[in-house]
Amino acid sequence: MKYDYLIVGAGLFGAVFACEAKKRGKSCLVVEKRNHIAGNIYCEEVNGIQVHRYGAHIFHTSDKRIWDYINQFAEFNNYINSPVARYKDELYNLPFNMNTFSKMWGIKTPQEAKEIIAAQIADLNITEPKNLEEQALSLVGRDVYEKLIKGYTEKQWGRDCKDLPSFIIKRLPLRFTYDNNYFNDRYQGIPIGGYTRIVEKMLADADEVLLGTDYLKDREKFDALADKVIYTGMIDEYFGYKLGVLQYRSVRFETEELETDNYQGNAVVNYTDRDVPYTRIIEHKHFEFGKQPTTIISREYSSEWKKGDEPYYPVNDDKNNALYEQYRKLADKQDKVCFGGRLGAYKYYDMDKVIAAALQMCREQL
């Protein structure tokens, strides 16, 4: 065998694994079907602005070990994510906090906000929320649900809120303080110089990185080159979809440069109204407090994934999770292959969780 490890996918998971394997003296071949490294955290500099080509990425974690790990590869700025939600002509702060409630109801105190929410859900009798709609209603009441959650969620997931798992909405903090920080995590920021440079550093010592190379198109040839395979592509595709097709959401990014220095005054504006076809507009320069004379924005249009599209979000409802479990059992029987990352583990993982999972796999493997 020429290599100890064949790593399929040059995204964050594959890059962390390759980096750690090299530190322990293992040889690695990395194959990536796109023509660039970094997977979905890929950024490209355009006129001095780091453009997040596959959607905005804000690094956040509560795990000091992961924060220290990623800081080996980049210095982070002090960006704090505070999206604004636009519902028709009304603007609200996110996540759901006293600024949101005060604007919604003209109130001032946490007590008043809690009383309004309690009154709005009193007759619903939700004791244990069974789906996203019940979870959202029981947390923030009907007004916030109708204006800021229902339309956005149904555009984002292409499903009724009653058919979605409640954990999706629990990603967002709910606070009765005037605090617009989108995350509760202790550490947060954007890497100065962009994410691609981080992955470049992680892969710097890899023996070979082949871009524009689809492992599944030449599986036998690649398998013959390495003792073990770390696979970070779609798990169902690996098995030729033989148990069925897992569902994903895809996103189309419509990106343009505008002749203004400041288009929307914030990095992230969510369009929560069902009638606007996109979910959010990202203005990339604001992640880095950019002062360039022009600006670059991306509108995000969400769609159901079909073969040939990029898979972005696993749809972790009961039906898909059950199918994934069957694939996982098949995966466990493969001696030579380990599955990881957002697609290999079919999990709605943030970057910090992907790094933690990759480091865990390193501990088991290396």
Ligand code: FAD
């Ligand atoms: P990927 O980045 O998908 O990498 C997998 C790689 O494998 C890809 O490059 C793919 O081309 C390659 N591949 C697949 N199949 C093959 C094959 N057969 N042969 C060769 N190569 C193959 N996380 C955060 O922490 N903060 C955020 O703000 C945030 N925002 C996000 C916004 C969007 C729109 C999306 C979609 C995700 C966001 N995430 C965010 C999550 C983050 O993108 C992921 O946690 C992380 O990028 C996953 O890394 P990965 O290596 O598992 O997967």
Ligand code: UDP
């Ligand atoms: N969400 C919402 N309204 C918003 C923003 C988010 O209802 O303005 C819901 C939506 O269901 C979304 C989930 O919260 O899928 C998680 O949001 P997050 O911003 O974490 O999504 P991501 O950045 O992963 O797309």
